[in-house]
Amino acid sequence: MEDATMKLEIEVEPRHRAGKGGARHTRRNGKIPAVLYGQGQSRLLAIAPKFARDAIVAKRGHMGLLAVRIKGGDETEERYAVLQDYQRDPITGAILHIDLFEVAMDKPLRVKIPVTLVGGMPVGVKAGGVLQNPLREVLVECLPGDIPDHLEVNVAGLEVGQGxxxxxxxxxxxxxxxxxxxxxxxxxxxxxxxxxxEALLTREEAGVSPGETEAIAQKSKAGETSGSTESKEAK
Structure with a gap:
């Protein structure tokens, strides 16, 4: 099952100096300080900026699982982890620190998974309704190797009043x-x-996703309200 798991491979190396001084030393050498937590221990690591960016992008894309290859001398060991947290410089945006959390492939964990609306504009919206999408991600529990990239919901057949x-x-x-x-x-x-x-149908032809239709409708409503107010003031 692990071989079929969608995961991103990143390379790190052991870091031997702790504290702020050790972190600064790591950054001067072109690496980013990192810590791998979990399984009853914490390990100091150094990660190249490219792999740090890849891990952040993977989390945003909800790929989730990371195969962390720890290269020390002639030996390489592999651990599975998820990105737990990261810090950026508030001025430059540079990545300052990465926190990873090691997971056991045989123990379930809880993660949030995005829900993607598919199927195009629902028939109910074409009939004049408004598509609402109040829940955009869901909390799930599963083994690390079973973490889905996302869950899909087909909204094409929804009529007005249906959900x-x-x-x-x-x-x-x-x-x-x-x-x-x-x-x-x-x-x-x-x-x-x-x-x-009419505004919604026009935007559908322009390729606007169904999840944006509610925002479009709200903007239209705001415009109508504003126009009504101006009309009253003119009178």
């Missing part, structure tokens, strides 16, 4: 969702004006 709840999610084997089963992931609310509908 998709957590209990309706199709999840891979071995993954348990820990959210309220009745919590709504997506729903199509009541009808909107023809002006708003």
């Amino acid at each position: 998709i709840a957590v209990k309706d999610l199709a999840v891979p084997s071995g993954v348990r969702v820990l959210e309220d089963p009745e919590a709504k992931i997506a729903a199509v609310a009541s009808k909107i004006s023809e002006a708003k509908l």
Whole structure:
């Protein structure tokens, strides 16, 4: 199962000096100080900026699992971990520190997974409704090797007044969702004006994703309210 797991490989090396002085020394040598926590211990590491950036991008993309190759002399050992935290310089944006958390491949862990809306604009939105997406990620529990990249929800068939709840999610084997089963992931609310509908359909043709339709509708509503106020003041 591990060979089929979607994971990112990064290389690190042991770091022998602790504290602020050790961290500064690591940065002067072109590396970023890091710590690998978990399994009852913490290990000081140094990581190249490229691998640090890769780990951050992987977390944003919810790839999740990292294969950490620790290279010390002629020996290399591999550990599995997730990115726990990182720090950046507030002025330059440079990565200052990386925290990794080691995981055991045979022990479940809890992670948040993004929910992606697919299928294009729902039929209910085309009929004048508004697509709502209140829950954009869900907390799941699974083995590290079973962490899904994301979960998909097809909203194409949603009519006005219909929705998709957590209990309706199709999840891979071995993954348990820990959210309220009745919590709504997506729903199509009541009808909107023809002006708003025209704006939504125009943006659909321009390639706007379904998750953005609610924001578009809200902007249209704000514009109508503003116009109404100005009209009253003119009178």
